[in-house]
Amino acid sequence: MERTSVKIVVAGGFGTGKTTLVGSVSEIAPLTTEEVLTEASVGVDDTTGVEGKTHTTVALDFGRITISPDVVLYLFGTPGQDRFWFIWDELAQGAVGAIVLVDTRRLESSFPAVDYFERRGVPFVAAVNRFFGECAYTEDEIRSALELAPEVPLVWCDARDRGSSKLALIALVRHALGRLSPARA
């Protein structure tokens, strides 16, 4: 049936503004859905093995933007904690790419996200969230701290501002388009 979903992942360290960015561009108030996870161990593929294992509920927030009558863009924020890689895999699978939010007060907190998308070859842009207007670092300093490859775009943004968040999304889609093979333009 003709109804297409497109995903973009909004990632970054704890408290970097992921939910704020999703909320500022979404056409609906951000929704929250939960995934119940269990700690993987031997025998987990057996229904009886679930009992007694650690269960964790992970909340995901997301928003949507209707692109056209038959295309909807979903924006998914990653959970604040870095350890739920299964969820990251599920979000990244088939996504256009990711926006990695960076808080300049804690640059290193966004490194796992950069590393994750880099390793999996998922297109991403780094969006530096200017919490207090001023930024103590130059673009080059941020790039080298996060080990950003030269082709990865870096944009400055204010996640609270719809226009600014929109520009970060546009930068990502352009970057993803640029990585498609030019053969069938």
Place this chain on the structure above:
Amino acid sequence: MPFDVWDGEDESAGGRFVPLYVLVNGRTSPRDSRLDLATQVVALPVDTRLLDAEYLRIVDQCGNWISVAEIGAYLQIPLTIAKVMVDVLVEQGYLGVGTPAQSKIVDRHILDSVLAGLERL
């Protein structure tokens, strides 16, 4: 700068969480399904009188196209379970399913229209 927070090695001992294994209608998850959390579904014009209440709640939510994630959020059903239940409803002909996110990813036309849509915002 020390980057000691990364523990996402695929084989690392800590932090390997997987979705809860669930049994719904004699079927288990995760299973090979085309459904992504962003895949949208819509109610088909069929008789729902034989449906169990918890399935009917889902079909009632699908008057317009809606994603699996939205169903989970509105009905407060964990994603893993929402996915399996929606899959059952699709298979039984109660819901029509749209194109999942992953199958269109390399499609330049889709990216072009997403870009145009964002620029219009």
